[in-house]
Amino acid sequence: MTMNLRQKISEAMKQFKWFFRMVVGAVTMFYLTMLAAGRLVIGKCSKKGPKRRKIAFGIMGGIIVLLVVGGIVRNVVEEYDRRYGRVEYFDRYLSQSVRSVAFRDGTCRVYDLNARRYTTDKLEWVADAPLNDDSLTVFSCNNKRGYINVNNGEIVIPEQYSKAWVFSEGVGAVLKNGKIGFVNAENETIIPFNYDYADRNGMPIDYLFRDGYCVMTDSRGACGVIDHQGKWVVEPQYDCIWTPHGKYRIVKNGDKYGLFDDKFDFVFPIEYDYIQFAPVGVFLTKDGCKSHVNFDGTVIQPFVCDYFNVLYRDSLVYEGNENYDTESRHVSVETDYYLYTVNGKMGVLRKEDKKVVIPAKYNDITMSGTDVFSALTDNGVYVIFDKDGNQIGSEPVWKKNRRK
Numbered sequence: 406m407t408m409n410l411r412q413k414i415s416e417a418m419k420q421f422k423w424f425f426r427m428v429v430g431a432v433t434m435f436y437l438t439m440l441a442a443g444r445l446v447i448g449k450c451s452k453k454g455p456k457r458r459k460i461a462f463g464i465m466g467g468i469i470v471l472l473v474v475g476g477i478v479r480n481v482v483e484e485y486d487r488r489y490g491r492v493e494y495f496d497r498y499l500s501q502s503v504r505s506v507a508f509r510d511g512t513c514r515v516y517d518l519n520a521r522r523y524t525t526d527k528l529e530w531v532a533d534a535p536l537n538d539d540s541l542t543v544f545s546c547n548n549k550r551g552y553i554n555v556n557n558g559e560i561v562i563p564e565q566y567s568k569a570w571v572f573s574e575g576v577g578a579v580l581k582n583g584k585i586g587f588v589n590a591e592n593e594t595i596i597p598f599n600y601d602y603a604d605r606n607g608m609p610i611d612y613l614f615r616d617g618y619c620v621m622t623d624s625r626g627a628c629g630v631i632d633h634q635g636k637w638v639v640e641p642q643y644d645c646i647w648t649p650h651g652k653y654r655i656v657k658n659g660d661k662y663g664l665f666d667d668k669f670d671f672v673f674p675i676e677y678d679y680i681q682f683a684p685v686g687v688f689l690t691k692d693g694c695k696s697h698v699n700f701d702g703t704v705i706q707p708f709v710c711d712y713f714n715v716l717y718r719d720s721l722v723y724e725g726n727e728n729y730d731t732e733s734r735h736v737s738v739e740t741d742y743y744l745y746t747v748n749g750k751m752g753v754l755r756k757e758d759k760k761v762v763i764p765a766k767y768n769d770i771t772m773s774g775t776d777v778f779s780a781l782t783d784n785g786v787y788v789i790f791d792k793d794g795n796q797i798g799s800e801p802v803w804k805k806n807r808r809k
Contacts, residue, residue: 497533499542499555505531515544515558524558532571539572541590552577552590562592568602570612574633578612578619585612585621587635596635611648616667620646630669639669650682653700664700672700679748693764695747710765713745716753718772740772753778753794762794 492507499505502518512527529545534555541552541561550569552562568580576587576595586598603626610620614633621631622641629641639646647655652667656675663675664687673680679690686699688709697706717737743754745765752765763770767780767788776792789798 497531499531499534499558500540503555503558515553517558525553525560535571535573537573539575541572541577543569543571543577550579561590562588573619574614574617576614576633596631596633599635600631613648615649616652620648639665653682653687655680655682666700690748693747693750693752693766694761695765708759708761710745710747710752713743713754716740716742716744716770716772718775742772744770751780762792763790 490509492509496507497505499515503524504516504518505513506516506523507513508527512529513531514523514527515525515531516522517524525544526546529548531545531553532543534542540554540556542555543550544553544560544564546564549564550566551560551564552569552572553559554561566579566581570578572590576589578585578587580602581598583602584598585600585602586594587596589595600621601624603622603624610622610628612619612621618630618632618638620628621637622628625641627641628643628646629637630639630646632638643656643658645657646665647657649667653672654665654669656663656665658675660678661675662677662680663671664673664680666672673687673689677689677691678693679688681688681690683697686697686703686705689696689698695709695711696704697709698704718740719737741756742762743756745752745754747765750765751767751770752761753763753770754760755762763778763780767782769781771779773779773789777797778790779787780790781787785801787800788796789800791797
């Protein structure tokens with residue numbers, strides 16, 4: 406006997422035991438309830454002749470049967486709903502008239518509000534509606550992907566692909582035999598299956614066309630850009646190319662960032678530690694310093710930081726300008742420096758002239774003396790700086806902690 410058959414028999418036995426207990430409970434409950442009422446009715450009718458007594462027995466028997474059947478049906482419905490019924494708070498609207506209805510067994514169905522009917526059988530999942538004017542989104546059934554129209558809930562392309570992505574600019578990316586191509590709403594191949602699908606270690610690509618271009622990968626997982634004819638506009642050579650912000654795209658290679666315009670010419674070369682879009686222009690971070698510049702390179706603000714505060718140092722004696730912690734008995738003395746952060750990294754500013762003493766490239770910075778700083782690097786080494794930001798030494802973390 407195969408394991409699959411054993412599992413089926415075991416599940417069938419569980420279902421039978423559940424049904425048997427439910428029937429016995431329902432029959433017992435209603436029989437006891439009606440017994441007292443039946444005896445009262447039959448007792449009164451027996452005084453008026455055997456014919457009326459038979460009628461009373463028939464009526465009481467019919468009532469008991471109806472109540473038992475009703476109880477069974479009710480329990481069956483409640484149990485089915487508990488196991489397989491709808492989970493209403495997981496419903497998602499795919500359009501104004503179509504929504505995805507979730508069930509407790511982990512499946513879903515698509516429901517047309519106008520027609521007041523389900524348009525699909527149970528599916529594994531349905532993706533969100535496209536963010537543009539396209540109307541086809543992806544669904545999964547039997548671990549295969551197909552497409553459904555979000556405006557009427559009807560399946561347009563049956564499940565047949567191992568992977569698929571929502572439509573954009575009239576086409577949808579699908580994976581077949583390990584290659585990616587693009588199809589239209591009639592399931593006709595528009596861009597041939599010439600592109601490799603690569604696992605990008607947590608850096609997924611949505612394979613959506615935006616303004617006529619789509620980010621695509623090669624077999625190594627390197628990113629490039631193709632047009633609607635499937636031609637490489639940007640050869641695959643970058644680690645990541647972001648979706649456009651207006652007409653600009655951030656591009657990354659290694660641990661450095663750059664910026665493309667809508668012609669894929671460099672506005673800023675790939676030499677920055679980080680690039681962020683601002684309401685106007687961008688924030689550029691390089692060598693621990695962050696500046697706000699316009700897209701033409703005009704400097705809006707030469708120095709920007711995410712956060713800054715007064716830098717305190719520990720002291721063992723009172724010096725007149727201190728905060729005393731009664732529990733640790735540490736004296737925190739205010740210094741002539743600010744501690745500032747840029748993109749999660751710390752640096753030091755001088756209060757007097759707001760000059761950067763130590764760039765924001767370190768995970769932690771403390772003062773070891775009146776004008777000596779210890780800065781923790783990513784590889785676990787403390788770098789020692791003097792008051793002018795000159796490196797005067799270094800030591801590993803374990804050695805510094807042992808001295809404490």
